Amino acid sequence: QVQLVESGGGLVQAGGSLRLSCAASGSIFGINTMGWFRQAPGKQRELVVIFTSGGSTNAADSVKGRFTISRDNVKNTVYLQMNSLKPEDTAVYYCTATVRGGTYWGQGTQVTVSA
Numbered sequence: 001q002v003q004l005v006e007s008g009g010g011l012v013q014a015g016g017s018l019r020l021s022c023a024a025s026g027s028i029f030g031i032n033t034m035g036w037f038r039q040a041p042g043k044q045r046e047l048v049v050i051f052t053s054g055g056s057t058n059a060a061d062s063v064k065g066r067f068t069i070s071r072d073n074v075k076n077t078v079y080l081q082m083n084s085l086k087p088e089d090t091a092v093y094y095c096t097a098t099v100r101g102g103t104y105w106g107q108g109t110q111v112t113v114s115a
Contacts, residue, residue: 002026002104004095009109012085016113020080022095022106028076032098035069036080038091038111048093049080062088085113 008020024031035050035057049059049069057069066085071078082089090113095106 002028002031002097002099002102004097004104004106006093006095006106006109009093009111011112011114013114014085014087016085017081017083018085018111019082020093020095020109020111022078022080024076024078024097028097028099030100032100034071034078034097035095036078036093037096038089038093039108040088040091043091045094050096051078082111085111087113087115089113 002024003026004022004024006020006022008018012018032053033050036048037045038048039045047060048063049057049067052058066083068081092108092110094108097104
């Protein structure tokens with residue numbers, strides 16, 4: 001089993017910044033991909049940005065140039081630095097990882113951007 005715990009969400013004004021963290025624990029040997037999705041009210045969950053199995057990143061067009069993913073392999077943690085936030089970025093942000101064929105999700109953290 002793999003546990004993913006997110007932190008760092010909150011309320012911010014448009015144009016502001018937040019940094020989310022996701023700490024992985026448990027049977028994490030062989031993590032294949034790891035990153036972030038989000039789900040706004042009434043919408044489907046969508047990709048934000050993720051580390052691929054090859055180590056590169058794949059990001060949604062809507063966040064390119066504003067959001068940056070990074071990781072600390074010692075701490076088994078990935079980060080999402082979100083700059084120039086917009087009201088349309090308001091959503092629950094979920095950390096996800098694929099490990100040995102299984103997909104795992106965190107509990108989600110709320111990000112609210114006020115106009």
